[in-house]
Amino acid sequence: MESSRPLRIVRDVTAVTVVGIFMFPIFWWALTSIKPISAIFDKDRVNFFDFTPTFINYGVTLFGQSRSQLAIDQGIGMGVGGAEAYDSRQSIMESVIVSLGATAITMAVAVFAAYAISRMMFRGRSHYLNWVLGQRFMPPIAILVPLVTIYKTAGLRDTDNLYMGYFGLMMIYALMNLPIAVLLMKSFLDDVPKDVDEAAMIDGATRFQTFRKVVLPMVKGGIAASAVLVFIFSWTEFLLSLFLTTEIRTVPVKIQTFVTSTGNEWGFIAALGTAAIIPSFVFILLVQKNLVRGLTLGSLKE
């Protein structure tokens, strides 16, 4: 649709403003991450750019450098401690393992489940959407206490067995993400006409061959988009990770430990927080087109 010039300007300005408002916290966070402490804690003004950028926060959190050492080297202040505690490389590894594992489990189940819901007739098929919404009625914190007990009893605590701990966390993430992943995949699968399945069937493909050789390749983009979403949800999850694991410290939990009794390490929080955005950001860019289509549940037809 062709709109008039003034209308177009208003539209563009609005879009830029809204995006600006949403992006500002991220910008501020990234900016904070390269500020020295003196610029972060400026009591007299809001300091935008009046500082000498430092990568010390990244050095400490991502590269395991000792802060006191760096501080001395650079001649900035004295009496800073807690070198090891801020090295987050282990946490990042753990987060990657848990998030990728959870994504793999979720997607493996979701594509099959979504295919069944999209293609096969069975009792209760039409109630799926209600079930998904139902899942969302209850905040995770409501089930946290029983869940911790269940995990303890089932031997899924990382304090008992580290591997089971990883597995436990992946499982709970998979369970949490499954409804939305299935819903998304169903919308992608529904876009593939049923005739295609039937054509493949006549061509001699078994049900599984039809699924694997015909339908699945046609929803590749959808699988990628759903997987990215699941990954991001798992990557940013805080509460369950905090309560269900002790040894394993995913990045959000790790960041929280930077709030200490002797003060909040805003520089480190900002640095790790900013770094944690990057994977999500890159993945989203890669699957943007499909994601938009999936989240509108196929209602945006080109």
Next chain:
Amino acid sequence: MSSVTIKNVRKSYGNLEVVHGIDLTIEDGSFVVLLGPSGCGKSTLLRMIAGLESVTGGDIEIQGRRVNNVHPKDRNIAMVFQNYALYAHMKVKDNMSFSLQLAKRPKAEIDEKVKWAAKILNLKPYLDRYPRELSGGQRQRVAMGRAIVRNPAVFLFDEPLSNLDAKLRVQMRTEIKELHERLKTTTVYVTHDQIEAMTMADKIVILRDGYIEQEGSPLEVYDKPANLFVAEFIGSPSMNLLKGEVTSNGVLLGEGTTLPLPPVHKAALGQKVVYGIRPEHFTFGSGAPAKVVVVEPTGPEMHIYADMGGQEICAITQDRVSLTRDEIFHLQPRLDKVHLFDATSGKALA
């Protein structure tokens, strides 16, 4: 030998029966068109032949073998769908050879068959393209290629041309017909377009609400419609159907207009009938009076819509007549072309 035999086949969805005991024999090598309005059960019947729908009652035989419980792939059939149903992620040649690949045929054979099909369907330049890079007509040809490489006993088409524009539809119609002449493979073709049916079929099967209304060659169903439904459905513009009553002079339409009866008929005096006469079967100049409503010149002929005895009729002539609105002219039905139907049952009386 007959290629497909359908014996008292029924189909129900839940409690709703949509196909009510159909008997049909499809001869080897023939081109049979299932024709009928939307929702009459054409697709359902075709899909039962394909094995995509289960049969609720009766038997389907393909090449003398009962196939009710045989998987679609083992029925020796190939199907072309309305929306092509191509595999979007495969190149044209892979679309066409998918069935052969699944059957683990040797590569040389696959290549040869694909080449052969591509040659017949003029698809050679497109073998390495993806379906999205093809026009609608080309896509439909790929779908046909996918069907012919398998060399099946029966081709099934479900409204293959209805997604194409009018001009392409006419062209593809000819191509499908040519393909059939060339391969002589038994074909069952579903459409709701009676022109498609008339031009392509060896035999037309006219369906309504899950029953067969009539079957026969295109000219049989055109010249001898068995009932009112067929009479109205076949032909464009459709047959004039005038309500009237049989008298000793002919059929009285009302307002004193009487049309002559054909020499042989089964109508009784005083019976309520429908008098059927196709627009092209009038002689102009004498006979019953009619008042002009609209004149539509189409080029080769003129279509004249008029009022006869209070009922609307259409008459076609290839002469250049000059008639204006409200003008009275005279029409004489050609007696050998007159149809009579019982007004209540709709059955043909002559």
